Amino acid sequence: MGKFPMALKSPHILQASSNTRKMLENLRHILDTAACDAIQQELDKNVKALFSLGEEHFQFAKQTPKKLWRQRISRLYYGVYNVRRSVELHYDGIYRTDTSDHKNMHNIPDTFPNKDKYKIQLVTLRDDRNLADYSHDASETDLILTQDDAETLVADFINDASHFLDNRGVKI
Amino acid sequence: MIPHLTDNELDPHTREVVENFKTRTRLKDVAWEVKGRPDGKFLLVYLANPTERLFRALSETLEGLSKNNPYRERTTLKRRPISPRERLQLPETQHLRTVLSESLTVTSHSFQEDFFARYIPSVFGAEEQIIANGNHLVYGRRGSGKSSLLAYLLNKLKLDGTPHAWIAMQTYAGRKDLQVIVDVLLDIVQQLSSSTSGQLEIESLKTHLNSLSKTKRDSSNQIGRLLPRIRKAIFPLAKQNGRVVIFLDDLHVIDQSLQPVLLANLYSICRDNKVFLKISGIEQFTKNWDTSSRLGLQTPDDAQVIRLDYNLTMPNKSKAHIQSILDAHAKYCGLPDINYICGDGVLSRLAWVAAGVPRDALYIFTQAIVRATVKDQKKVSITSVNEAASEMAEEKLKDIQKDMSGRYDETRSLLEKVRQFCIRAKRTNALLVEVQNDNPTFNHIKELIALRLLHVLHESITPHQARRRFMALMLDYGFYVGIRAAKSVELFQKEPRPFQAKELRKLPIFGLSRTINEPQNV
Numbered sequence: 001m002g003k004f005p006m007a008l009k010s011p012h013i014l015q016a017s018s019n020t021r022k023m024l025e026n027l028r029h030i031l032d033t034a035a036c037d038a039i040q041q042e043l044d045k046n047v048k049a050l051f052s053l054g055e056e057h058f059q060f061a062k063q064t065p066k067k068l069w070r071q072r073i074s075r076l077y078y079g080v081y082n083v084r085r086s087v088e089l090h091y092d093g094i095y096r097t098d099t100s101d102h103k104n105m106h107n108i109p110d111t112f113p114n115k116d117k118y119k120i121q122l123v124t125l126r127d128d129r130n131l132a133d134y135s136h137d138a139s140e141t142d143l144i145l146t147q148d149d150a151e152t153l154v155a156d157f158i159n160d161a162s163h164f165l166d167n168r169g170v171k172i
Numbered sequence: 173m174i175p176h177l178t179d180n181e182l183d184p185h186t187r188e189v190v191e192n193f194k195t196r197t198r199l200k201d202v203a204w205e206v207k208g209r210p211d212g213k214f215l216l217v218y219l220a221n222p223t224e225r226l227f228r229a230l231s232e233t234l235e236g237l238s239k240n241n242p243y244r245e246r247t248t249l250k251r252r253p254i255s256p257r258e259r260l261q262l263p264e265t266q267h268l269r270t271v272l273s274e275s276l277t278v279t280s281h282s283f284q285e286d287f288f289a290r291y292i293p294s295v296f297g298a299e300e301q302i303i304a305n306g307n308h309l310v311y312g313r314r315g316s317g318k319s320s321l322l323a324y325l326l327n328k329l330k331l332d333g334t335p336h337a338w339i340a341m342q343t344y345a346g347r348k349d350l351q352v353i354v355d356v357l358l359d360i361v362q363q364l365s366s367s368t369s370g371q372l373e374i375e376s377l378k379t380h381l382n383s384l385s386k387t388k389r390d391s392s393n394q395i396g397r398l399l400p401r402i403r404k405a406i407f408p409l410a411k412q413n414g415r416v417v418i419f420l421d422d423l424h425v426i427d428q429s430l431q432p433v434l435l436a437n438l439y440s441i442c443r444d445n446k447v448f449l450k451i452s453g454i455e456q457f458t459k460n461w462d463t464s465s466r467l468g469l470q471t472p473d474d475a476q477v478i479r480l481d482y483n484l485t486m487p488n489k490s491k492a493h494i495q496s497i498l499d500a501h502a503k504y505c506g507l508p509d510i511n512y513i514c515g516d517g518v519l520s521r522l523a524w525v526a527a528g529v530p531r532d533a534l535y536i537f538t539q540a541i542v543r544a545t546v547k548d549q550k551k552v553s554i555t556s557v558n559e560a561a562s563e564m565a566e567e568k569l570k571d572i573q574k575d576m577s578g579r580y581d582e583t584r585s586l587l588e589k590v591r592q593f594c595i596r597a598k599r600t601n602a603l604l605v606e607v608q609n610d611n612p613t614f615n616h617i618k619e620l621i622a623l624r625l626l627h628v629l630h631e632s633i634t635p636h637q638a639r640r641r642f643m644a645l646m647l648d649y650g651f652y653v654g655i656r657a658a659k660s661v662e663l664f665q666k667e668p669r670p671f672q673a674k675e676l677r678k679l680p681i682f683g684l685s686r687t688i689n690e691p692q693n694v
Contacts, residue, residue: 106245116228124248127211135210142209144216144248 007097013042014095021093044170047090051161051172054082058154069140070132072147077129080122080154081105083161087112090170102126113160121145121153185241189215189233196229198270199506201263203252215247220256220264221508222249225289259513260545260552264506268513271501272538276531278319280326280338280419287327290504291320292497295489298478299324305415307439307448307469311455312480313624314571315531318452321480322419325450329417335409337363338419341426348427350392353437354384357395357402360418364409373405395437403441410446417448423460424453431459432468439469449475456622483528483621483628484646487668490528495519497530498537513541515551523668525561525649527627535567536560558653565650568624586616587625590682594647595661598680601652602664604642605682607632613684617645624648629664635677644676 008015017023024039031039058079064072084105089095091109105122108115124144131138145153162172182190190204203218219226230249237244259265275282275290293299294317302308302325310318322338329336337360344352358381365374380398384391410416418438423431435451442449449469451460460475461468469475484490498510498519507513518540526533537552539560544552572583594601608614620626630644652661664675 114224114227116231117222117224119231120227120234120248123245127214127246131209131211138210142207144207144214144250149250 013039014046014089017093019093020089020095021091023093043089043093046095047086047165047170048172050082050086050089051165054079054084054086055158057082058158061154062151066147069143069147073125073132073143073150074129076147076150076154077125080125080157083158084108084122087161087164090165090168109164112164114156118157118160122157125150125153185243186215188237188241189243189247190217192233192236193217193230196233197226197267197506199263199267203263213242213246215243216250217247218250218252219506220252220259220262220512221503221506222251223503223506225286225504226506257550259550260541262507265513265541268502268505268507269538269541271505272534272541275501276535276538278323279340280323282320282323286504287323290500291324291327292493292500294321294480295482295486295493298480301476301478302450303328305446305448307442307475308450308478309458309460309469309471309475310450310452310478310480311458312452313454313483313529313622315529315535315624316481317530318480319421320530321478322421322450322452325417326419334413334415334417335364335367336417336419339421341420341422345425346427348430350390350395350430350433351385352426352430353395353434354381354391356420356434357381357398357437358385361402361405364406364416367413368409371405371408373401377402377405399437399440403445406441406447407445415446415448417450418442420449420451422453423451424457428457428459432462432465435460435469436467439474443474451475454622455479456618481529484524485628485630486670487523487528487665488670491520491523491668494523494526494528494530494533497534501534513551515549515553517554517666518552518557520667521554521557524663524665525557525564525653527624527646527648529624532564532624536564539563558649561650561653563650565625565648568648568650571623572625583616583619583623586613587620590617590620590626590647591651593680593682595652599660600662600664600680601649602629602644602646602679603682604633604635604644604676604679606684607641607643608684611684617643617684621645629671630676633673633676642681644671644679 014020020043024036024043027039028036056079057075061072061075061079064075066072081102084107085095085101087109088104088107096104105126106119108118108122112118128143128145128150131142135142140147143150165172186204186206190202194200194202205216205218207214207216217230226249230247234244234247256262298310298321302310302321310321312318326336326338339356339359344355358378361374361377361381365371365378368374377398384394384398406416420438423434426434435449438449441447451469459468461470471477482490495510502508502510502512510519522533522537522540526536536557537560540552540556543556543559547556549556569584590603594603605614605617617626621628625648627646627648628643629646632641633644634641646664664679665671
């Protein structure tokens with residue numbers, strides 16, 4: 001199982017546990033409120049940073065000329081990929097560093113708006129990105145989601161994720 | 173590549189996806205395409221508007237596929253790449269026909285888990301009123317949304333587990349015997365017993381009421397003795413859950429003499445007992461309080477009235493409401509909105525021919541789809557709406573017999589006179605009638621309004637003298653439209669919009685001076 005090249009260096013809050021949400025729950029009976037709040041704030045900071053990373057990819061994709069379809073699809077995917085990771089970190093307390101994380105694109109919280117659309121469409125965008133990045137004999141017409149479809153999907157997901165996190169106390 | 177609409181070329185894996193998806197969505201057919209690309213095949217299912225509900229159906233479909241199906245993670249829904257011209261032939265439109273037909277009669281079981289996705293709030297927020305703790309009488313003409321409003325609260329109660337009983341009064345239509353009260357009480361106790369886990373007193377009451385319902389003797393005394401026991405037995409349930417709600421749907425169908433008696437008996441169980449009555453009926457045929465016997469529910473002290481039906485007094489709002497209901501059903505079926513399958517002017521004409529009554533609009537529109545499909549039209553046309561409205565008028569005439577036992581001939585006779593006045597004499601579809609509440613003919617006019625044969629444009633205007641008030645009415649479209657609106661009849665407005673007083677003042681006056689059995693002075 002491969003690791004991301006930019007794995008986190010200790011000390012780091014996300015290195016403290018494989019599930020930071022459970023970790024905090026189990027520390028609440030030991031630490032006082034101020035200490036727990038400090039941990040929560042550090043976690044929220046990471047959620048926001050992951051979200052911003054996704055937004056940056058999205059902004060880059062939007063500025064990229066349409067003729068560079070491979071780059072656009074790739075950046076659109078990384079936009080949605082990182083925003084989904086920020087949601088997962090906040091909701092489930094999970095931050096993964098292995099490359100198999102791309103197989104978790106269907107993992108969307110039950111209470112997330114339009115959950116079923118994203119469960120299917122994010123996986124489709126992942127397959128389109130694999131095609132764009134690795135398939136030398138593919139052409140743009142092979143995409144399942146057109147560039148416009150993909151851009152709308154990612155914009156909608158970022159918007160829904162922003163509201164979702166906002167409603168749960170994480171102001172993006 | 174042109175999407176498939178037949179099963180001829182389905183390989184087993186594709187068939188598994190497509191058939192399961194069709195079963196879950198109840199679509200008779202779907203357009204699909206297998207797209208080959210360097211990394212393998214991908215299955216695309218095409219719909220006019222893939223909504224979250226349809227993605228959920230696909231998600232459930234994919235989760236249930238056999239392990240070796242290559243489309244488990246390689247299927248998606250897509251909007252049709254080219255907007256089809258023959259929109260009435262789409263499976264989504266065919267499904268809409270089915271869904272609209274199913275929604276014509278709202279019962280306690282309507283829409284099930286999709287209820288809130290498909291429910292459209294009333295024009296003036298009656299939902300906030302009906303959910304309140306209190307007794308309510310919901311009034312409106314047939315099809316105005318009375319049962320839907322009750323079902324809205326019912327579904328809320330189901331969600332939070334509040335005990336309730338739903339009595340469809342149609343079961344007792346036309347009856348005036350006291351046994352109806354026994355049977356209604358038995359039905360209520362039986363339905364509430366499911367929430368009491370075999371409470372002894374409830375079980376005993378069921379047995380007692382059961383034997384009373386089988387007796388042929390006068391049971392009024394026994395009913396009176398049972399009421400305090402029922403009241404006491406329900407109270408713990410109401411206290412534990414915050415309240416108990418009893419629904420009586422279509423109270424007006426039982427004999428008017430029995431209505432206040434039944435209400436008085438039920439009120440004695442409910443009052444100050446955390447038990448609330450939610451009752452629907454047609455106002456003109458409902459007697460909630462009997463002045464002479466002082467029995468029933470007095471408004472507003474004992475129960476508050478919620479009126480749903482504003483006739484055509486706000487035609488622009490009626491049109492918007494009907495359109496939002498049709499939009500909700502269209503989206504449910506995978507269409508972008510209802511305009512997607514409508515030709516120019518169809519929704520405006522629909523608002524007029526249905527006279528703002530949602531169920532009439534759904535019925536007429538369903539029939540219009542059928543007629544337009546048969547004629548190979550690309551979209552629903554005004555012509556098909558006209559034809560359906562004409563047919564609907566015949567159905568409404570049958571309602572006279574259903575809702576007005578014994579007074580059929582008088583009402584039909586007056587209707588005929590109004591029809592002659594509008595179509596033959598004045599050649600217009602709108603008229604004025606003086607408000608004379610003690611005039612029997614005026615009361616028959618009100619009955620024709622209740623039967624949706626006349627529709628109110630304005631409740632009270634004073635066109636000539638300050639002391640004489642008139643009601644502005646419109647004769648139902650069904651009497652003068654066939655394939656097209658009769659050219660000899662001038663239609664009052666075409667596009668629904670707020671009226672101007674001067675438009676109404678110009679309308680011809682239908683005289684009430686003579687009894688309805690004599691010729692009218694037209």
